[in-house]
Structures are given as structure tokens and as C-alpha cells.
Amino acid sequence: MSEQSNLEKILSSGKFAVTAEIGPPRGADPTEMIELARKIKGSADAFNLTDNQTAIVRLSSIGSAVLLMKEGIEPVIQMTCRDRNRIALQSDLLGASAIGVKNVLCLTGDHHTFGNEKSAKGVFDLDSISLLNTFKNMRDTKKQLSGEELDSAPNIYLGAAENPFATPYEYRAIRMAKKVKAGAQFIQTQAIFDLDWFERWMAEVRKMDLHEKVHILGGVIPVKSAGALRYMKNKVPGMIVPDALIGRMNRAEDKKEEGIQICIEMIERLKQIEGVHGVHIMAVMWEQIVPRLVTDSKLMPRTSV
Amino acid sequence: MIIGERKKVSEIAEMLAGKKKILVSGCRTCVAICMAGGEKEVSELSSALMLISDRDGLGWKMEENVVERQCEKEWVREIDDKIRNADAIVSLACGLGAQTVADMYPEKEVYPGLNTTFLGVPEEQGVWSEKCLACGECIIHTTGGICPVSRCAKSMRNGPCGGSSNGKCEVDPDTDCAWVAIYDRLKLQGRLDMMTDVIEPKDWSKSHSGGRRKIVRKDLLIQPTDSSGKEVVE
């Protein structure tokens, strides 16, 4: 029952971890997702399965986890507070643990007005921090949120997200400290495009000794065009994209290749930052590129511990 | 106060198909102040409906009136004859006023002329914003006097989400992020330490999630001798 996840073993042994994201399909046929998983398996220590990301209805993260574990993939299931109250969240955690899921990423969730069910009732019974705390207590004290005893505790490695690029900027490291207090054992950050900014944030994190208390994985997104960068800069809340990067992409002849190079450079630099223990690759709709990114940033082979 | 927004005239007209004697009834309290259901709006709606009736030959007979507080029986009783005389009552009060009339005159058809939108305050001429969710357990002393339950799109209790951009909410770039406001306020007050503790989830049982709420103050109850006191004494 207390068997650690691969991700936990790697992080706690001090190795540089790689996680990558897989977006489940918008339908009941998992064939493509499974084929993709077969191709990119082995290029990351664990794969995040998103939970109706940007509030678009998709095959569930737990359902996807069942399918991909059969393919030998270790999942990190994402769970948001947007669509489920504390009853459903706790129940799904027990279910996930029972089928062998060992990593959970606790999120508040993108607001549903971004998605394709805009008339939905947003739940937000808990927030990411109270969700972490609830899961931590379920695991460590065998108690559910109300204080009632569970018959058995879930075995789970707890993660959270943090966004150094959202306001109020001075609060972001403090907020991460709060997540650590609440139970976060690893952190996957929002996608980094402004590395200087990220380094300043990491300096704050180190000042608070947070890098000693939690494993931070820097988030990266490979992009195929300057348009994609501009879109993130202007349309995605909580993102900072320097104009110089957009300019570089604009000037490039082979945009895709440039996007790959930018991402590899980013990973290489993240490896150098004290307190960064891994990288989290969010190749949204371009997951096939993950093995190339990991290989070229000299992070292969991934050894399962 | 309660903020409301009048429904479209065409929508109201559609609800009234087949009716003849129509009473448009406003309220002088909240909805009058937010310019949705007071005297002026009652008369505007009434004239607009009259025009439709004339145009389409519907033969509507319009009657207007505005009560002091439509959510209180005493005030509604003052227009008893007008209500009895009408076969449709369009209430321009909030949902509370409209239901008071509907509950007092169960045989009458009451139509909502406005949508009760939120509990809020006037910010400036023509602008109102939501500031309370009537969640049943006020906590604004812990958040610098700013309510995150109503002013944050996700009712976050532990600080801002990751979508807060330039101090604005991820849901709408024209709306301030409640948690940036709370952070700034607590900073101003030198109380930022209040944002470092892990806050327990909210007890939603005190809100509507716990079922319909009712307050009974035994010290204020009148003995049920009052003939209309059915709802007064539980």
C-alpha cells in the first residue's frame, strides 16, 4: 500500500525529473490517446492526465489513467475543484488510489466560462489549497474532511501548480509556501517564457527555503508559431511572454524547429537553476514532440527507479 | 441592496399572451434605487406594453402602482383591490416582492418583470456590482473587508488562483481580482500575515446548500391569533 510512485522515487532520490502532459480525447474512443502513449512512453517519468482542461468536456482523467496504466505509463491525475464538491473529490481520490493511481495534482481549475459548457454551475466547494489539505489528511490521518474515519487511507503523492506570472506577484512564493503547508510534495509551474522573471521568483523561493521542502518542476510549452506566443501573451490569463521571444520566432524560417530549439534552451537553463528539480512539458496538441525535446535536452534515458 | 434588471419588454409581453387586465406593480425600495422597478420604470413598462397591445390589437387594460416595500404583506395589502381586479400582475419588484404577492393571492397569476440579479452596491451612476452572496457566515474581517465568496469568481478562500492577470479576474478583464484587492488592503493595514495560513474550507451548510433558510426569533413572535399569521409563527 505504501509503495511510492516512480515520480516520487525519482524526486526524492534527488534526480532531475521529467513529467509531460497528455490531453484526453473529446470522445469515448481512446485509440489515438493510447497510440500516442505508446509512442511517447519512456520519455517522461510520469504523465499528467488533464481534468477537462480549460473546461472543455473530455474523457475523464481517471478513466484515461486506467487505460494508460495498462500501457505501462505512470499517470499524474489532475483534479480540479471546478466540477466536483468535497464528496465527489474524496470519493474519486479513493477510487483513483484503489486502481493504482499514485500521483495527484490538485488544482482549483480554469473557470467554466472558458469552456464549452458555459451554462454550467461552477462548484468551487474547495480550492486547490483546501483540496491538498483534505487529501493529505485522508492519507496521513485516515480521516475524511468532516473528521470521520475512513476504513483505509489512500496512497497518494500530492502535487500542486504555482504560477509565478500571476498577480499579486509578491504573493506567489508565499502562496506556494501555503501549498506546501497544505500538503504539496511537488509543484509544476505555469509555462515559463520569461526566464529572468522565473529566476527572480526562484530566488524568493530559495530565500524562504521552499526548494528544500518541495520539488519544483519548471513548466515549458513548445510552440509552433509566433501567433501561438502572441495568443498566450494576450489571451491566456496569468502568462508573461517577452516580446523578444515573439520577435525571435517571427524571424525564424522554420518556426516549428525554432519552437523546439527555444523549448530545449529553456529546459537546459532550468536544469541549471538551484532548486528546480525537474521539468514539466505541456506540449498541448503536440505531444509527439516530447521524446525529441527530452532527448535533445540530454535528459534521456529516463530510468524508472 | 438587491439589484435587479428589467426583462425585455418583448419577453414580458409574450408571457402576458391571452391576459386582459394587467397590473404592473413596482416597489419603492431596492429596485427603485437601482432604477429597475420603481415608479418611473413601472410607468415606462406600462406604456410600452400598451403600445404593443394597441399595435397587435390585444385589448390589454393596464393598471399601474408602486408599493413602499413589496416584500412586506402590510404594504401589499394596501393595493388589495387593484390586485383582485387584475388577471395578471407583472411585478417589477425583486423575487421577494413578486413572491409575496403570489403567496398572498394564490389564485392570481404573477409574472416577473425583472430578473433579481444580485446583492450589490451602486458604484457610480449607472454601475452596480455584486458584493455579497448571502452565504450565511460572514468572514470579511479575515479578508480586509472584501468578500471573496461573492467577489471572486471561484469563491477562493486561500488567496488568488493562477489566472489573476494585472490585478484583474481571469473571467473578465474588466473585473478586479478580489484577491489582489484583498492583498493590497491587508498590505495597507500591515496584516499580510493573514494570508499565510491554510484556511479551512467554507461551511456551505449555512448557505442555500444546507436547504432553504429561515430565521425564527422567538423573542419577537406574536401569538398566532393574527388571522393571516400562518407563516408568521412556526
Ligand code: SF4
Ligand atoms: S482571478 Fe482573482 S477573482 Fe478571478 S477567479 Fe482567480 S482569484 Fe478569483
